[in-house]
Amino acid sequence: MNVNGTAYRSIWEQPDGRAIQVIDQTHLPRRFVVATLSTLDAVAHAIIQMQVRGAPLIGITAAYGLALALQVDARDTALQAAATRLAATRPTAVNLAWALQRATQALTPLRPEARAAAAWRLAGELAAADVAENAAIAQTGLTLLEQHAKRRRGEPVRVLTHCNAGWLAAVDWGTALAPIYLAHDQGLPVHVYVDETRPRNQGLLTAWELAAHGIPHTLIVDNAGGLLMQQGVIDLCVVGADRVAANGDVANKIGTYLKALAAHANGVPFYVAVPDATFDAACPSGAAIPIEARSGDEVRQVQGLDHAGDVATVNLLPSTAAVSNPAFDITPAALVTGLVTQHGVLRPQHWQDHV
Amino acid sequence: MNVNGTAYRSIWEQPDGRAIQVIDQTHLPRRFVVATLSTLDAVAHAIIQMQVRGAPLIGITAAYGLALALQVDARDTALQAAATRLAATRPTAVNLAWALQRATQALTPLRPEARAAAAWRLAGELAAADVAENAAIAQTGLTLLEQHAKRRRGEPVRVLTHCNAGWLAAVDWGTALAPIYLAHDQGLPVHVYVDETRPRNQGLLTAWELAAHGIPHTLIVDNAGGLLMQQGVIDLCVVGADRVAANGDVANKIGTYLKALAAHANGVPFYVAVPDATFDAACPSGAAIPIEARSGDEVRQVQGLDHAGDVATVNLLPSTAAVSNPAFDITPAALVTGLVTQHGVLRPQHWQDHV
Numbered sequence A, B: 001m002n003v004n005g006t007a008y009r010s011i012w013e014q015p016d017g018r019a020i021q022v023i024d025q026t027h028l029p030r031r032f033v034v035a036t037l038s039t040l041d042a043v044a045h046a047i048i049q050m051q052v053r054g055a056p057l058i059g060i061t062a063a064y065g066l067a068l069a070l071q072v073d074a075r076d077t078a079l080q081a082a083a084t085r086l087a088a089t090r091p092t093a094v095n096l097a098w099a100l101q102r103a104t105q106a107l108t109p110l111r112p113e114a115r116a117a118a119a120w121r122l123a124g125e126l127a128a129a130d131v132a133e134n135a136a137i138a139q140t141g142l143t144l145l146e147q148h149a150k151r152r153r154g155e156p157v158r159v160l161t162h163c164n165a166g167w168l169a170a171v172d173w174g175t176a177l178a179p180i181y182l183a184h185d186q187g188l189p190v191h192v193y194v195d196e197t198r199p200r201n202q203g204l205l206t207a208w209e210l211a212a213h214g215i216p217h218t219l220i221v222d223n224a225g226g227l228l229m230q231q232g233v234i235d236l237c238v239v240g241a242d243r244v245a246a247n248g249d250v251a252n253k254i255g256t257y258l259k260a261l262a263a264h265a266n267g268v269p270f271y272v273a274v275p276d277a278t279f280d281a282a283c284p285s286g287a288a289i290p291i292e293a294r295s296g297d298e299v300r301q302v303q304g305l306d307h308a309g310d311v312a313t314v315n316l317l318p319s320t321a322a323v324s325n326p327a328f329d330i331t332p333a334a335l336v337t338g339l340v341t342q343h344g345v346l347r348p349q350h351w352q353d354h355v
Helices: A040-048 A055-072 A076-087 A094-107 A112-152 A178-185 A203-213 A225-230 A256-265 A348-353 B040-048 B055-072 B076-087 B094-107 B112-152 B178-185 B203-213 B225-230 B256-265 B348-353
Strands: A011-013 A020-023 A034-037 A157-161 A190-195 A217-220 A236-239 A243-245 A250-253 A270-273 A301-305 A311-315 A328-331 A338-341 A344-346 B011-013 B020-023 B034-037 B157-161 B190-195 B217-220 B236-239 B243-245 B250-253 B270-273 B301-305 B311-315 B328-331 B338-341 B344-346
Touching (some): A011 A055, A034 A040, A040 A055, A055 A076, A112 A178, A112 A236, A112 A270, A112 A338, A112 A344, A157 A225, A178 A190, A225 A256, A225 B256, A250 A256, A256 B225, A301 B301, A328 B225, A338 A348, B040 B055, B040 B076, B076 B094, B112 B157, B112 B270, B112 B344, B157 B225, B203 B217, B236 B256, B250 B256, B256 B328, B338 B348, B344 B348
Parallel strands (some): A157 A190, A190 A217, A236 A270, A270 A338, B157 B236, B190 B217, B236 B270, B270 B338
Antiparallel strands (some): A020 A034, A243 A250, B011 B020, B243 B250, B338 B344
């Protein structure tokens, strides 16, 4: 997508094949910073610290991390150790495990000296496939937005989204935002209500994406969406996902469940945009999905710009204050109107018939 | 309540009867600052800017504001103008209109020269009555906490609360927190999960109150409560209210509704602690309650302490970024397990039979 007149993806290869570059999302929306990752260490750190984030992007980044590790040591033990280390960086998004499993299955049969190049190539293929799949998700979601546009008779379709499931969270396009970009590009008016998404404020990434693309939007605190749905101000909700269990339960950013409850109570359709890598047939239900607990400092501290425009952090609470910081919650399948996929809009309880 | 060894209320009279003093809540929890309010202007400003906040405290402060106005000019037109001005400071909490109506009804028949002293005395009586009523609410709520304590067999009763309905929001005790203070003082173990309550972060006031009283608590972002209820970590929710309509619908801080939905979905009792002044028989339902829209800067900016411990503000978004900031939402009566009042625990649909 376009950033100040330059086309960017969230991740790209260095021409020498010895490093990847990513947009360091810990600096957004305050600063646009590109980080170069050339080692397994750097990649693991980038995922843990959320320099890269979003289920699809985490998977792709891990695939490149494996390739970088294999450039140093491509023996069986090193391959397994690198995969294990990367898999442990974040527990909830299944795309990570999916990408690492795809890679290790493809690479293990190869001679060690062939593995690094093959891993690099595979990571590139996964990245390209992610872009293509999200373009297909955009098409599926567009049909939903078009239905709402008819009812709105020329007025903008009002979409609520939580967290960031835009192009920053994938390689390009995004998942939940992909249909919104496509609709806007085709002249279908949309207005996006963007949840702030405490504690990490990924809503600010969404607002930054939408502003760069010229899409009308309004930022709201996470508390506000229920009222907006009561007031009839939201036509539909669209969010991304970190894992979809066999029964259709959806793990996504903490707070998603609350919006799904409000949507259900107010007759607002609640859609979840999902690439295939986010489906986990081995996971029977949401109760089996591990919920990441992150540092309480994410709650205690907030980063922004001071009055001089410099990056600054303020403490809301002393470092000793007791805080709990679960990063995801579970939206039961019964609250999900449909899964927006490259296979069309799927009923969450029956996704396995189509994926 | 106790602050660093000194007993405080949220509001108190100057001995000369020419001013009131309040804890300036815009500085908490960062600084403990007392503000002196000696004019109608100062009182109106304090309510609008939320130096004082919380439905019960707003009502009491307005009553004192009327008395201060009458010390300058006690003619009929001045009395009406002052009441009108104070009533317009904040729209949602009905306690404000209630206190002003009580005062104007009592003062209008008096000779102008008698009004100022009578208004001051009346404000003091309303303040004393608020303390007594909240002590009664504490007793009502304690019976609920005792029921949960039996089931918990000595483990702490886990209460989720939203915003601040503690002693800072009233004159003393608070509403939602009053039973928690009483339980703790009587040796019944409680643990309070405190919603941060963006955008104004009144949860930090609640955490500050609880810490000062030695009550175990955990601060969570507003997004987290749904997951905690899914996980069975919350025994009950208790919140305050800004207005209860004739049909039992409850207006309270934005985001309350989302927690009520989650409580209902997970079989967690959801209680609303309410003094009589918060009931509005003239308001048929939640749809008729005006919802205050506050400045978008509350969403765009966050205040905290910098690394040196100085108060600092950071901007999350540019001042031009589009933001919507409704301050309250409506929790339908059907989601409210009971209203905790001085008359006992009332079913929300039938409060008019008892109040």
